Amino acid sequence: MTLGETTEKIIRHEILGFVALTLKPLFKIVRHTFFSPNNSERLSELICETYSKLWDFAEHSISNQDFGLPSCIGTSPVHRVNNLLCRLYGAKFSSLSFGGSSGAMLTILTAVLPKLHPGRDLILFDDVCHQSTIGGLIFGRWKSVRLVRQKHSEHQTPFPLTFDALKYTVERHNPGRFAAIILVLPSYDGYQSPSECRKIYDYAQSHGITVIIDGAWDSLRFRQDSVNTPPLSSICDIWISSPHKRGLTPSSLGCMLTNKELIARHWDEALELGFRSSSVSFVEIMIAEHRLSQVVAGDWNESFAKADGAAQRLRRRIQDVHEDLYVVPPSDIQAEVNDLSHILISTHKIPLLDAREWAETLSRYFALDVEKATASTMLLLCASPDHLSHIDQIISSLKQALKQTLARRYEQS
Amino acid sequence: MNNPELEIVESWNAFSAPTEQITLSEAVGRVAASTIRQYPPGIPEIIPGMRYTPQILNNLETAHKSGIEIIGVNMSGKRNVEVVETGQQERHNLDIKTFDAKELSDLVINEIADFFRLGFSGAPYFHFAFHESDPLQSLPHTLDYAAYTVSLGLSDSEKRKTCQETLREIGYQKAMSTQSAPGENSTNLPKGFHLWTDKEICRKQIRDRISDEGYVTLVRDVKTDKLLGLLHARMGSLERLFQSEEWSDPLLFSQYQNRALRDNPERFFKKVDYHFGLKPYDQLMTISAQILHPDIQGGDIFYKMMRSMAEEVRPEHAALPLLSEIPPHGTAHTLNTALNDRLVFGVLKNDHPVVFCSQMSQALFLITRPKSYWNSALRQQIKKAREYRTKYYETLPTDNENVSVRPNGQMGLGVFATGNIPGNSRIAIFTGEKYQSETALGLPEIMRDHAIQIGQKEYVFGYKGLAHRLCHSCNPNCGIRNLTEIFTIRDVLAGEELTWDYRCSENSNWVLENCLCACERCTGKVANFESLPPEIKAEYLSKSMVSEWIVQTLSENQDPSTSSAV
Numbered sequence: 001m002t003l004g005e006t007t008e009k010i011i012r013h014e015i016l017g018f019v020a021l022t023l024k025p026l027f028k029i030v031r032h033t034f035f036s037p038n039n040s041e042r043l044s045e046l047i048c049e050t051y052s053k054l055w056d057f058a059e060h061s062i063s064n065q066d067f068g069l070p071s072c073i074g075t076s077p078v079h080r081v082n083n084l085l086c087r088l089y090g091a092k093f094s095s096l097s098f099g100g101s102s103g104a105m106l107t108i109l110t111a112v113l114p115k116l117h118p119g120r121d122l123i124l125f126d127d128v129c130h131q132s133t134i135g136g137l138i139f140g141r142w143k144s145v146r147l148v149r150q151k152h153s154e155h156q157t158p159f160p161l162t163f164d165a166l167k168y169t170v171e172r173h174n175p176g177r178f179a180a181i182i183l184v185l186p187s188y189d190g191y192q193s194p195s196e197c198r199k200i201y202d203y204a205q206s207h208g209i210t211v212i213i214d215g216a217w218d219s220l221r222f223r224q225d226s227v228n229t230p231p232l233s234s235i236c237d238i239w240i241s242s243p244h245k246r247g248l249t250p251s252s253l254g255c256m257l258t259n260k261e262l263i264a265r266h267w268d269e270a271l272e273l274g275f276r277s278s279s280v281s282f283v284e285i286m287i288a289e290h291r292l293s294q295v296v297a298g299d300w301n302e303s304f305a306k307a308d309g310a311a312q313r314l315r316r317r318i319q320d321v322h323e324d325l326y327v328v329p330p331s332d333i334q335a336e337v338n339d340l341s342h343i344l345i346s347t348h349k350i351p352l353l354d355a356r357e358w359a360e361t362l363s364r365y366f367a368l369d370v371e372k373a374t375a376s377t378m379l380l381l382c383a384s385p386d387h388l389s390h391i392d393q394i395i396s397s398l399k400q401a402l403k404q405t406l407a408r409r410y411e412q413s
Numbered sequence: 414m415n416n417p418e419l420e421i422v423e424s425w426n427a428f429s430a431p432t433e434q435i436t437l438s439e440a441v442g443r444v445a446a447s448t449i450r451q452y453p454p455g456i457p458e459i460i461p462g463m464r465y466t467p468q469i470l471n472n473l474e475t476a477h478k479s480g481i482e483i484i485g486v487n488m489s490g491k492r493n494v495e496v497v498e499t500g501q502q503e504r505h506n507l508d509i510k511t512f513d514a515k516e517l518s519d520l521v522i523n524e525i526a527d528f529f530r531l532g533f534s535g536a537p538y539f540h541f542a543f544h545e546s547d548p549l550q551s552l553p554h555t556l557d558y559a560a561y562t563v564s565l566g567l568s569d570s571e572k573r574k575t576c577q578e579t580l581r582e583i584g585y586q587k588a589m590s591t592q593s594a595p596g597e598n599s600t601n602l603p604k605g606f607h608l609w610t611d612k613e614i615c616r617k618q619i620r621d622r623i624s625d626e627g628y629v630t631l632v633r634d635v636k637t638d639k640l641l642g643l644l645h646a647r648m649g650s651l652e653r654l655f656q657s658e659e660w661s662d663p664l665l666f667s668q669y670q671n672r673a674l675r676d677n678p679e680r681f682f683k684k685v686d687y688h689f690g691l692k693p694y695d696q697l698m699t700i701s702a703q704i705l706h707p708d709i710q711g712g713d714i715f716y717k718m719m720r721s722m723a724e725e726v727r728p729e730h731a732a733l734p735l736l737s738e739i740p741p742h743g744t745a746h747t748l749n750t751a752l753n754d755r756l757v758f759g760v761l762k763n764d765h766p767v768v769f770c771s772q773m774s775q776a777l778f779l780i781t782r783p784k785s786y787w788n789s790a791l792r793q794q795i796k797k798a799r800e801y802r803t804k805y806y807e808t809l810p811t812d813n814e815n816v817s818v819r820p821n822g823q824m825g826l827g828v829f830a831t832g833n834i835p836g837n838s839r840i841a842i843f844t845g846e847k848y849q850s851e852t853a854l855g856l857p858e859i860m861r862d863h864a865i866q867i868g869q870k871e872y873v874f875g876y877k878g879l880a881h882r883l884c885h886s887c888n889p890n891c892g893i894r895n896l897t898e899i900f901t902i903r904d905v906l907a908g909e910e911l912t913w914d915y916r917c918s919e920n921s922n923w924v925l926e927n928c929l930c931a932c933e934r935c936t937g938k939v940a941n942f943e944s945l946p947p948e949i950k951a952e953y954l955s956k957s958m959v960s961e962w963i964v965q966t967l968s969e970n971q972d973p974s975t976s977s978a979v
Contacts, residue, residue, distance in 0.1 A: 122421070127456075134424070134448055134460045141425040144462075173421070188454045217454075356480060372454060 025050040072256075072264035081285055084292035088222040088248075091232050091239070091257035093264035095271075096285065101216040101254035102132030104240045108212060108256065109136025109180075111270030112238075112263060116210060117179035124170060125182040128158050129214055133182055145173060147181075152333045154348045156374040157189040160335045163199035175207040182212045183236070188372065189328075189379055190217070190342025191335035197235040210263075211236040216254070219245040219341050219383055222295070223304065233259050246304075246383055248295055249288035306385035311340045313391050314382050321398045324349035328377070341383040348376040350406075352413065358405045365404070366397040422462035431498045437473070437486060440465040443496040449485030451476045465496070506635050507642075507709065509717050511725040514627040514647065519620075525629065526619035528640045529702060530612065542606050556584035558603050565605075622657065622701055625649045628725055630718045632709065641706040644718045648730060652693040655681060658701065658738065689769060691734065698730065700737040735770040809878035811842040816911060818882050824929050827884045827910050834905040841879035843897040848872050865918045867896040868962050885925070885939060886912030888932040892958020893917050902958050916942045917953060918960035 029046045036042065072082065072093040085094040097104035109123075123142045125133055127149040137144050147169055149158040161183060170178060181204055186192035197213075204211045213236040215221060221241065232239055238258050244251040258264055294300055315327045328344040330337055338344075347355045359373035371379040387394065432446040443465055450457040451473075459469050477488040486494050517525075541554035546565065561580050567573040607614055623629065625647040632642030649657075655678060682693045691697065705714060815834050821827030828840070843865050864872040873896075880899055883891065891913040892902045899913055912930070916939060925939035934949075942950070942963050953959050954967075 129457075130455045131448065131450060131457060134457055137422075138424040138428045138461060144422045144424060145420070146422065146463075188456070360480070 022050055072258075072267050073261075078285060081289045081292065084289070084296050085243070085255050085257065087296055088292065089232065089239070089241070089255075089257050092259045093261065093267075094255055094257045095264075095267060096249070096288065097240075097254040097256055098252060099254070100244075100252060101214070101240045101242045102130075102135075104254045104256040105132040105212075105214060106136045106139070107267065107270050108238060108240070109133070109142065110140040112266040113142075113179050113210065114140065115266045115269075116263065117208075120177055120179035122173060122177040123180050123182065124166070124178055126161070126184040126214070128184045128187055129182055130184075130216065133214060142179070145169060147183075155328050155333060155344065155346055155377050157191065157328070157333055157344060157377065158187050159333050160187070160191055160193040161185075161196055161200065162193070163196050163203065166200050167203060170203075170207075170209075175209065178207070178209045180210040180212055182214060184217070185213045185215055185235075186218055186339050186342075188217050189344045189377075190339030191330055191333055191344075192338075193334075193336040194230045194235065195336060198230060201235050210238065212238045213240065215239055215241040217242075217245075217342075218339065219381075220339055222246070222248065232257060238263060243288075243292075246307075248291050250284040253284055253288055303385040306388040307383050308340055310385070310387035310391055311343065311382040313388070314380070314394065315343055317391070317395055318343075318345060320395050322350065322402055341381055342371070343380040343382055345378045345380065346376060347378065352409045353402070353406060354409075357408075358402055361401040361405045362397065366401050368394065368397050368401075420463070422460065424460055424462040427461040427497050432495045433498050434493045434495055437465075437470060437492040437494050440494050440496055441467055441470065443499075446495040446497050447485055449473065449483065449494065452482045452484050455484075465494075507714070508633045508635050509630065509642075509714075509721050510633075511628050511630040511644075511721045513725075514623045514625065514629050514645075517623060517629060521631075522620050522623055523616050524640055525623070525631075525643060525645075526616040527612065528643060529619060529704060530615040542602055542608055545605050545607060552581065552606070553584040553587070555587035556580060558606060562603050562605070622647060625653070626730075627698075627701075628722050630722045632705070632714060632718060641709050642714060642718060643702055643704050644700070644715075644722055645702040646698055646700045646722060648696055648698050648733060650694050650696055651682065651685060651691055651736075652678070654697065654699050654736070655693075658699060685736075689734065691736075695734075697734045697736050699735070700739075735768075737768055739768050809841070809844055811839070811844065812879040813838065813840045816840065816879065818879065821884065821910065824884050826882050827912075828879060828882050830905045830907050830909050830911060832907050834901055834911075836901050836903045836905075838901045840891055840899045840901060840911055841883065842899070843873045843880040844878050845874040848874060865893075865897065865915075865960075866921055866962075867918070867960065869920070869966070873897055884910065884912050884930070885915045885928065886910075886930040886932060887914060887928060887935045887939070888930070889913045889958075892953070892956060893960050894957065896960055896962060900958075902956050913958075914953070915939060916945055917958055918942075918963065920963055920966065 025046060029043065029050065032039070032043050032046060072095045073079075078096070082094045082096060085096070086092065095104075097107065099106075113123075121143050123137060123144045124147050125137065125144055126147050136142075147161070147166060149161070151158050166181070170181075181200065183197065183200070185197060201211050218241055221239075222243065237260055238256065240254065240256050242251075242254050243249045244253060249255075256267060258267075318325050318327050324347075326346055326349070328346050345355075347353045347358070354375050355378040356373040356375065359370045359378055362368045362370060371381045373379070427444050427446050430446065435443070445459045445463050445465060446461050448457050448460050458472055459465065473483055473486070473488065477483055486492055542552045542556075542558075543550055544552070544561075544565065552561070557580055561577065564573055564576040564580060567576060602608065622645070626649075627645065627647030629646075630642075630644040631640060633639060634641055647654075678693075685691045703715070703718075813834065815830055815832040816828050817831050818826050818828055821829075834840075847867070848864075848871070864874045867873050880897075883899055889912045890901060890903055890905050890909065891899050891911055893899055893913060896918075899911075901911070905911060915925070920941045920943065923941065928935050928937055928939045936944075936946075938944075942959065945953070954964065
C-alpha cells in the first residue's frame with residue numbers, strides 16, 4: 001500500500017443482510033412483549049440472543065465475504081484502513097495489529113526478524129522496553145544485550161539514548177552479530193533526542209542492522225505537520241505504535257509501520273503463518289476506520305489543538321499549584337524534545353513531599369489518575385480536548401491534593 | 414553488575430531450563446528464569462537469563478516500599494523467585510574445543526581411547542569381546558565361546574558365517590534376557606578372543622584411527638578437566654575407511670540375511686561409484702565417533718561440538734564428500750538429520766543408517782549458523798523428507814520430451830503429454846540396478862515402491878527418470894517392451910495422462926488393494942498378470958504390451974487361456 005491512494009468506506013450491506021435474517025427473533029421479541037410482558041427473564045434472553053447473533057456475524061462471518069484480513073499489502077477494505085494509517089504516520093506500509101503494539105512487537109521479533117537476518121543471533125534492546133519485547137526475545141530465541149540507560153538522580157527519568165553509548169555497546173560485541181536494535185522512543189516520560197536517533201540509524205544501516213522503534217508511548221507522531229519528530233525513513237526501519245493513545249483506534253489495536261516492502265512481505269507471511277489474532281474484531285476495525293477517516297479529513301484538528309492548548313496551559317500554570325513545582329524541561333535530562341501531552345512534574349524542591357502519595361491522594365479523593373509517580377516526580381497525560389475546558393478544575397484538584405498530602409506529612413513529622 | 418552491556422542474555426535457555434524457587438534475598442548472582450517488573454509502566458527489572466544483582470534487589474525493595482505494584486514476585490509474602498537450577502549452570506560450564514588430530518599427544522589419545530572404551534560400558538553384554546580375526550565384530554558375554562571357536566575352523570565360508578550369526582543371535586537373546594553386565598575380567602576367554610573393552614587394544618585402534626588426517630572435538634569439564642565428550646572426524650580414501658569403519662554390512666549392498674560385504678569390497682565400491690561417482694582411491698570424510706558422557710547428554714552439546722568442528726575444518730577438507738554412519742536415535746541423530754544435502758545411503762545391520770553428503774562444507778554449513786537458523790533449517794529438512802516420496806523426480810536422457818510430471822489428485826504425481834505423441838513411441842525406460850527378490854526386501858521403501866519385475870526373481874529399481882512416475886491404469890495407453898521400456902500403444906493427445914497396466918510386468922505376489930484409476934474397466938484390485946481376466950490378457954498380448962519375460966513364462970507353461978494369443 002502506498003501513500004496517496006483514495007480511501008473507500010467499508011461495505012456494510014452484508015450486515016444489513018444479516019439483520020434481515022434476524023427478523024424472526026425480533027418478531028419473537030415483539031410478540032413476547034405484547035403477550036407475556038411479565039416474563040421479563042425470557043424477554044431479556046431473547047434480546048441477548050439476537051444481540052449475540054448480530055455480534056457474531058459482525059465479528060467473524062464477514063471474513064468469508066471478501067472482507068480481507070489485516071496485512072500490509074493488498075486492496076481489501078482492511079487495507080484501506082491501513083492506508084489511512086500510512087497517510088497519517090507518513091509510511092509506505094502499515095498494518096493494524098491485534099493485541100496492541102505488544103502483538104506487533106511479538107510478531108516482528110518471533111517471525112519477521114529471523115527471516116530478515118538468518119545469520120545473526122543478537123538483539124540490542126533498550127533498558128526501558130516493556131514486556132512484549134522481552135516476550136519476543138524469549139520466544140524468538142534471541143540472545144540479547146541490554147542498552148543500559150542511566151537515570152536522572154532527581155527526576156528518576158532515563159536520559160535519552162546517545163549514539164556514543166550505543167556504538168560502544170555494539171562494538172564491544174561484533175556488530176555483524178546484531179540483527180536488530182530496539183529503541184524506546186520517546187521514553188515513558190515523553191523525552192527523546194531525534195538527532196541521536198538519526199546517527200544511530202545511519203550507523204545501524206552501515207552494519208545491516210534493523211532498527212525497530214517501540215513507539216507505544218508516542219502520542220503525537222501521526223501529526224507530521226505539527227510536531228518536530230523526524231520522518232520514519234530517517235530514524236528506523238520498523239515503527240510500532242499505539243494509535244489509541246489519542247483515541248484514533250479502539251485500545252486493542254496497535255500498528256506496525258515500515259517503508260520497506262521486504263519487511264511488509266515478511267510481516268504478511270507471519271500473519272499467514274498464524275500470528276494473526278484468532279478473533280479478528282471487524283467491529284473494532286470499523287471503529288478505527290471511522291475515526292481515522294475523520295482525522296485524515298482534518299475533522300479532529302480542532303480537538304487536537306484544544307488538547308495541545310490544555311497541555312501548554314497546564315505546563316505554564318503548574319506553579320499555580322505550588323511555587324516549588326516545575327515541569328521538567330528536556331534540557332534537564334539532556335533531551336532535545338518532549339512529547340507535548342506528557343507532563344513530568346518535578347517535586348524535588350519540596351523535600352517533604354513524596355509524589356507517589358500526592359498521586360494517591362489525587363486518585364482517591366479527586367478522581368484524577370496520573371500516568372506514573374516516583375518519589376520526586378509525577379507524570380500527567382494531558383491529551384484530551386476536554387482538559388482545556390476543565391483546566392481550572394484540574395489545577396484546583398492538584399492544589400487541594402497537594403495541600404492534603406503535605407498536611408498529612410506535617411502531622412506525621 | 415559491573416558491565417551489564419557486556420552480558421549476553423540467553424533468555425530462551427533460562428526460560429526453558431530446569432528451575433528452582435529461592436527467596437529474593439538469596440538470588441544475588443543467580444540467573445533469573447522469570448520476569449519481574451514494576452507496574453506501571455511495566456518495564457522489567459529483570460528478565461530470564463539476567464543475573465540478580467544487589468542493585469536490582471534494591472530497586473525492587475524501594476519500589477515496593479513506595480507502594481508500587483511489583484509483578485513477578487510477591488513482595489508482601491515469601492518473596493520466592495524462580496532461578497535456573499545451579500546444576501544446569503554447572504552443566505554448561507564446559508570447554509568445547511576442536512583440534513587437528515595430528516596435534517594430539519599420546520597422552521590425550523590414550524585418554525580418548527579410555528573414554529571411548531568406557532563409553533560402551535552402557536551395553537557391555539553386547540560389546541563384550543571380539544575375535545582377533547574379526548576385530549570389528551562385537552560378541553556378547555553370553556556367547557557359547559567353545560562352539561564359536563569350532564565355527565572358526567569351518568572351511569566353507571558360507572557355513573561358517575551362518576553358524577557364527579546363529580551363535581551370536583542366541584548369545585544376544587540370552588544377554589537381553591539376563592540383563593546383567595559381567596565384570597571386565599569375569600570370564601576367561603579362549604585363545605584368540607579379547608575383551609571388547611581391552612584397554613591396550615582399544616588404545617591401539619584409536620591411535621590407528623587418529624593417525625589419519627582429521628579433527629577431534631573434545632568436551633571437558635572446566636573445573637575438573639575431565640573428558641566428557643568426543644567427536645572424531647577423519648579423512649581417508651574410500652578404501653581405507655571401508656576397511657576400518659563399520660560399514661561392512663549395510664543392507665542396501667548386501668544379499669538378504671546380513672551377508673557381509675567386507676569379503677566383497679569390489680561390490681561395495683561398484684555401488685558407491687554408481688550412486689556417487691566415488692572411486693576407491695577418492696578421499697572423503699567420515700565421522701568416526703560421537704559420544705557423550707551420560708551426565709551431559711543433550712542436543713545442545715552435540716550442536717556445539719558440531720559447530721566447533723565446522724568452524725575449524727580447513728578449506729582443503731571442506732570440499733570432501735562426507736560418508737558416515739549415523740545413529741538412528743538420540744540427540745546425535747536429531748542433530749545429524751540437519752546435515753544439508755543428506756542422503757540415506759544404506760542401513761547397517763545395527764539399524765544405523767549410512768548417510769552421504771556431497772560436500773562436507775555443504776553438509777556442515779547449517780551447523781555454522783546460529784541455532785535459531787538451524788532449527789528452521791531442520792524443519793525444512795523434515796518437510797523436504799516428507800515431500801520426497803511424492804515429488805522426487807530426476808530426468809534421464811531416455812525420457813520422452815513431450816511429457817511433463819505434475820500432481821494428479823489422489824494418485825500423487827502423474828505423467829501427462831504436453832504434445833501429441835504417436836503410437837509406438839518410447840516414453841521412458843526404467844533405469845536402475847538389478848536386484849534379486851530376496852535382496853529387494855532389505856531395500857529402502859522409496860526404491861521398493863518403484864521397482865518392476867524383469868524376471869521370475871529379478872527386479873529393476875528405477876528410482877531415477879520418468880518411468881517410476883507413470884501411474885497405473887486398468888485401461889492404459891502405454892505398454893512395456895524390452896523388459897524396461899514404456900511405450901505408447903496408440904496415439905496420445907496433448908494433455909492426456911500416460912498410464913500403463915502394472916500387471917504387464919508383474920507376476921509376484923504384489924497386490925495393490927485399491928486401484929485409483931476409476932476407469933470403466935477398473936478391476937478394483939490390482940495383482941499380477943495371472944489375475945487378469947482372460948479376455949484382457951489376450952488383448953494385452955495381442956498388442957505386445959506385456960513384458961517379454963511374462964510372455965516367455967506363459968509359453969513355457971502353455972497357459973490354455975492365452976496360448977492362442979501367443
